[in-house]
Amino acid sequence: MNNPYVTIVIPCYNEEDVLEDTLQQLGQLLENMIEDSMVAPASDLLFVDDGSKDNTWDILEMSKYSFVKGLKLTRNSGHQNALYAGLMAAKDQADCVISIDADLQDDINAIPKMIEKYMLGNEIVYGVRSKRDTDTFFKRTTALGFYRFMNKIGIDLVENHADFRLMSSRALHELSNYKEQNLFLRGLVPLIGLPSSTVAYERKERKAGESKYPLKKMLSFAFDGITSFSVAPIRLVTMIGLLSVILSSAAGLYALTQKFLGHTESGWTSLIISIWLIGGLQLLGIGLLGEYIGKIFTEVKRRPKYAIEIDKYTKKNTVFPSV
Numbered sequence: 001m002n003n004p005y006v007t008i009v010i011p012c013y014n015e016e017d018v019l020e021d022t023l024q025q026l027g028q029l030l031e032n033m034i035e036d037s038m039v040a041p042a043s044d045l046l047f048v049d050d051g052s053k054d055n056t057w058d059i060l061e062m063s064k065y066s067f068v069k070g071l072k073l074t075r076n077s078g079h080q081n082a083l084y085a086g087l088m089a090a091k092d093q094a095d096c097v098i099s100i101d102a103d104l105q106d107d108i109n110a111i112p113k114m115i116e117k118y119m120l121g122n123e124i125v126y127g128v129r130s131k132r133d134t135d136t137f138f139k140r141t142t143a144l145g146f147y148r149f150m151n152k153i154g155i156d157l158v159e160n161h162a163d164f165r166l167m168s169s170r171a172l173h174e175l176s177n178y179k180e181q182n183l184f185l186r187g188l189v190p191l192i193g194l195p196s197s198t199v200a201y202e203r204k205e206r207k208a209g210e211s212k213y214p215l216k217k218m219l220s221f222a223f224d225g226i227t228s229f230s231v232a233p234i235r236l237v238t239m240i241g242l243l244s245v246i247l248s249s250a251a252g253l254y255a256l257t258q259k260f261l262g263h264t265e266s267g268w269t270s271l272i273i274s275i276w277l278i279g280g281l282q283l284l285g286i287g288l289l290g291e292y293i294g295k296i297f298t299e300v301k302r303r304p305k306y307a308i309e310i311d312k313y314t315k316k317n318t319v320f321p322s323v
């Protein structure tokens, strides 16, 4: 195999604080890889500006590297959609694509290792965090709990893998056949089932700027992941409902016998408790059903996941001017 045309896709949302540093580091790395003939000279960096409200796009335009390219989305579409926009743009052009976050929390030195594994015949190479010391205790424990839970309910996630991965053009074409609206890439990619491998790296701290994943977004991301992939939660509610019906019938039977035997119970406490319990269960069940109906609602609309305002990647002569 010849050295591959590699596109590195970087979704960016309001990343002006880190972007110059990121450009510098990734630019240097790509330059070295081209020099060492590890990758084809046409290889490039594709920044996807996810509707940033700061100077993200201007910084990209001022880059000194001619291999810096960009896609500007019309509005903020979310990390997963922005990443997907980049992947879909690159799938017909590059031999393989590596996705990485703009804050470079993921170690860019893992990139050459990913390419080596790709050259050995892997269509997907997952970056896996070997250490999460730099994440807060809270983020670490919730993440661990999340992976465990997901695996328990039958969703195979690669543990400690986020969206730092290499995918071949073939794998990307397979990915494009998954037509769902609610993207949860780290759950979808393992479903493709092509030969894959992992590369371990240490995750660093975000250098500047803020995490775009505050607790609220993290929770909704986790919930999306679960409800997009599994009906296990609904089944669980059904089981709990069934169990509570059996238990309350037994309790009812007991109360009736007591009554016939003449030991009448005052009954108030048990009544109140069961009303609350059943009421709660019903609400839980309805809520969960609502989640899935909501998913159906968004799926049937088949809205586009993103729209591209400016394409400086797939069209000719559209690289940013050098300064």
Ligand code: UDP
Binding pocket: 010, 011, 012, 013, 014, 015, 050, 076, 077, 078, 079, 082, 083, 100, 101, 102, 103, 105, 210, 211, 212, 213
């Ligand atoms: N991001 C994006 N659109 C969004 C939110 C985030 O493109 O609506 C990008 C962001 O610029 C970064 C990546 O997604 O490159 C991951 O975000 P972040 O680093 O804030 O997440 P964390 O590492 O805290 O999970």
Ligand code: MG
Binding pocket: 101, 103, 105, 206, 211
């Ligand atoms: Mg980050």
